[in-house]
Amino acid sequence: MSFELRRHLRAGQVIPALPLALDRTRTWDESRQRAVIRYYCDAGAGGLAVGVHSTQFAIRDPKIGLYEPVLKLAAETTRTWLAPKSRDFVLIAGLCGRTAQARREARLATGLGYHAGLLSLGAWAGDPEDKILAHCRAIAREIPLIGFYLQNAVGGRVFSYRFWRSFTDIPQLVGIKIAPFNRYRTIDVVRAVLESGRDDVALYTGNDDNIIGDLLTPFTFGGRTRHIDGGLLGQWGVWTERAVTLLADIKRARAKSSLAAAWWDRNAALTDMNAAIFDAAHNFAGCLPGIHEVLRRQGLLRTTACLNPHETLSPGQSAEITRVTRAYPWLVDDGFVAANRSRWVE
Template structure:
């Protein structure tokens, strides 16, 4: 499989959450079920060991980074053996350079084809230091850049950084997730002006999924106007209601091909963003974003609890009610019936 071509075709790539039981112990059975759910829903890849999986899995007292990556890779391979198709396994890669290189080497040994590279450990470093770090990790594993919003632990990364980042040959994609239109434009313009048409753009802007996917971004580069699109999404939001996400992206691809967009897409865009506001707890600075994902999966019977490894990471007051409201308001975006029809097999 050619990774760049697969990504350029536009894929739904969920960020995998972590399944813990009522005693905050890892539940391999439920973790396996979540992975089976995503494959059955038709996703084109899965990101494991990322923010939604909880960065705490790396802490020695938990020791879950390798077990979680191993289980996801094995489950994906087992499911795809029944119905082979193209699929990308992406591992989260974090920390300073020594740690990140070690994580990339582990991921590669487990069959992961790319690393989603977090720069959260470089909050006070120079641009030169960050570029050198990215280049070193890219020597081990193809890299997907990650513009993570500061509210979730990221830092501001301007046009200059992304223009230089594009010069790293083993960069295959960028997840754009600053939750900010100005900063989103910085990334797209930098890639266009770099001349790299093989660096695929993916949205991580969970607050603007549909608009990102429908927008043609057009900039001057090399004396001509170049238009690029965001091909697909690598999203925490798509860790729930995933079957509907796959269907939505396919509809968007058809709409993009038509060249004419009906205004109802703007209404649908607001519906998805409204759902994300409840899911990610936007009203409270995204504090409940991971518990929000888990609460949807708990209601569907795919995880046993909304517990996180950090006991202070909980649903915010009123968040559960908001999740009920949006699920009732937008039933066309909810896949409860699909989950209910397959849950017992996934949990077996």
């Protein structure tokens, strides 16, 4: 490892979740996949999550067979593109399935140079928590672990505070992505980490409905106060250059003794923007096409196509994306993309 993983994550990074680039025949578009990754690198992202929900879980289907090729291309592209710049960048592989599958994916990711694994527990919906913890410990022995609390609407389940407190005892744990879209459950995770005394475990928001609020809130438990360090987000897979600026502004705001009231207006604006892109009006049915649509409009992707032909923009979603783009220009990096797109697109 060319950098200290824990230090990098605790410093707070913008980590986009990589969308899958397809052409109009739903064939993997390697050229545009590289273009999107180069965009994230130049936008200032501190890492990339690959093989996660935004990359589409169906890439693991043997008939599609894209899990390894996508992870390999992402790793090679980031290393090549960032080589002249010589800066820290974390590669995070999404890990799914029961123990045997997740272990295979972890070993593959490690072999490709990935630094950590984001562990999905979607395949453990009906299992007792102790059995799930044993699974997590097994995978942590293969790769540094990032936990993942996923919202129910897209396949997550509810875990107890006791689960998260035990989870923090895993020595190889380097971070947790908190994305239950629920304040009570978010606090369970933060409280578990603080009460464990684990200052070396990074906290990352995935709560797209409260991104700025998560990052600005000081949480105090067990005599310790922490902020959520950064974001590992599908939302930050679009307009990423603005997200990098936003996180830097938030870090400066956190260092002050008082917080400007304007931050809560910004929090509402970003939540409104996310509602359009992630299609909250239709229970997130169009979240992946929504991400693709922004990148398509910017000329980075050719199409909004997903592997599932039924996964398309919802009625009215395109108009909503247009509305929020016009309403919040300070969150949009279209000019940055237009000025650099020719360097990224082959």
